[in-house]
Amino acid sequence: MVAEPPFIPWPIQRRFPIFYHHLDILQHLNHAAYFQFMETLRVDYYLPYLHSLNPADLDIIIAEADCRYFLPVKYGEELLGEVAPGRPLGRTSFSLLYRFRTSDGSKVVARGRTVIVCYDYAKGAKKEIPSDLRARMERDGVDMASENWS
Numbered sequence: 001m002v003a004e005p006p007f008i009p010w011p012i013q014r015r016f017p018i019f020y021h022h023l024d025i026l027q028h029l030n031h032a033a034y035f036q037f038m039e040t041l042r043v044d045y046y047l048p049y050l051h052s053l054n055p056a057d058l059d060i061i062i063a064e065a066d067c068r069y070f071l072p073v074k075y076g077e078e079l080l081g082e083v084a085p086g087r088p089l090g091r092t093s094f095s096l097l098y099r100f101r102t103s104d105g106s107k108v109v110a111r112g113r114t115v116i117v118c119y120d121y122a123k124g125a126k127k128e129i130p131s132d133l134r135a136r137m138e139r140d141g142v143d144m145a146s147e148n149w150s
Contacts, residue, residue: 007105010082011140012045015103018077029073035065038098038112041083045096049133059127063093064115071102071109078103086113086149087141092126093117094137097147113149 016037024030043055050057073079079100086095098112120127129137144150 007099007101010084010097010099010142012041012083014041014044014081016040016079016081016100018073018075018079020075023075026072027075031067031069034067034069034098034100034110034112037079037081037100038065038067038083038096038114041081041098042096042114042116045083045085049136059119059121060116061119062114063117065112066114067098067110067112069110071107073109079109080105084142085137085140086144086147087138088144089129089134089137089141092128094129095144095149097142097144097149099147111147111149 018029022029022033043058046058046060047053047055050059080103082099082101084097084099086097094116096114096116098110098114099108100110100112101108118127118129118133119125
């Protein structure tokens with residue numbers, strides 16, 4: 001087994017305990033559970049920017065969601081989930097990258113990515129990434145290629 005390099009923590013982290021309802025018939029974490037974990041991390045990152053705790057205030061839509069699985073996760077384990085914006089950013093869209101590691105942080109068990117579009121629901125049209133959000137995401141950003149996303 002190849003040793004993982006030391007990990008630089010990403011801006012938002014959260015622990016996810018694995019409960020029985022997360023398992024599939026093979027008795028490991030079901031692939032779909034990661035998308036719920038990614039949603040939680042996305043809201044953890046984005047809602048503070050809006051200065052709101054109301055998810056109805058979100059002004060984004062998801063255009064694409066992907067997840068890559070590397071190691072099985074069993075009942076009773078705990079994952080360390082992380083989220084960071086992927087660089088480069090687009091004009092109206094951006095990617096959020098997700099990393100799920102073992103509870104001790106030593107191994108990556110899965111990586112995810114969502115492509116997110118800034119959206120004006122009143123106009124029914126996409127909008128540019130606001131400048132203050134862009135500045136925050138540039139500061140927090142992770143190079144997409146370094147995480148094997150392009």
